Amino acid sequence: MELKTFPAIIDSLDAIRQYVKEKSQEAGVDKKATYNLLVAVDEIATNIILYGYQNVGLEGNIDVFSEATPNQFKVIFEDDATPFDPTTRELPDEEDFNLPLEERPIGGLGIYLTITGVSDFSYEYKNNRNRNIFVVDIKSP
Template sequence: MNLEPLTLPGEIAYLSQLMDYVTWAAAAAGLDEQATYRLSLAVDEIATNIVIHSYQETGRTGDLTIRAETDADKLLIYLEDTGIPFDPREEPFPDHLDLPLEERRDGGLGIYLALWGVDAFHYEQVDGKNRCVFMMNRPSTAGDAPFPES
């Protein structure tokens, strides 16, 4: 099953529509509540970072395009933007978690939680766009499915 892509302005006000799409795709793929939450958290964190850091803070405008594909084993969510290239996997692991909150440096934890929450994550640049791919195993799948090569 492939869902029709959805393109929205890269603005905070449109993130709820993006999340509705993710929730619907997760339900259509048969993900349980916990997996749906983890996927939603991941997509929301990355999309919010794109809007804030790649569009708002730079004065750029652009869109976010999301699409979903499923097969017997997995759900893939593709999130594309035309902002500044940024591979979330290159963000350093938050090494300050044992410090009191007031002593921790800002940033990094949301991306860590986002990438930790999905079964696989991939970033690439395609045709001048940034593409983040989130993979969740479907309930009937035992173990981790290999991530598809693009």
């Protein structure tokens, strides 16, 4: 696993996306799947930075691990903020999506895009750290 550490500040989002994009492309993930992965990592990184650190007055880092095999590209975010499992968020459903914009609930879109944007998204709390795990299956060309 390769590791790169970013300060848990909102200004890191761009650098985290660029880093994951580079690794994803190196791993052979196609353009569209890479884009969807970037939407997913951006969402989770934003949540960690805002709710794990910034809004509670803490400083810290996000460790970004990545690993590529011929069939799979995996990214893991680790942080030391308060345990938070994003998969417990209530997801918007078809009914919400059909509501006119002015009546739509504003939350939950990000986690929906995260879960639907990768082949597998999971969360675990291990060794006192949050671990958000993104897996993208690599399609053979």
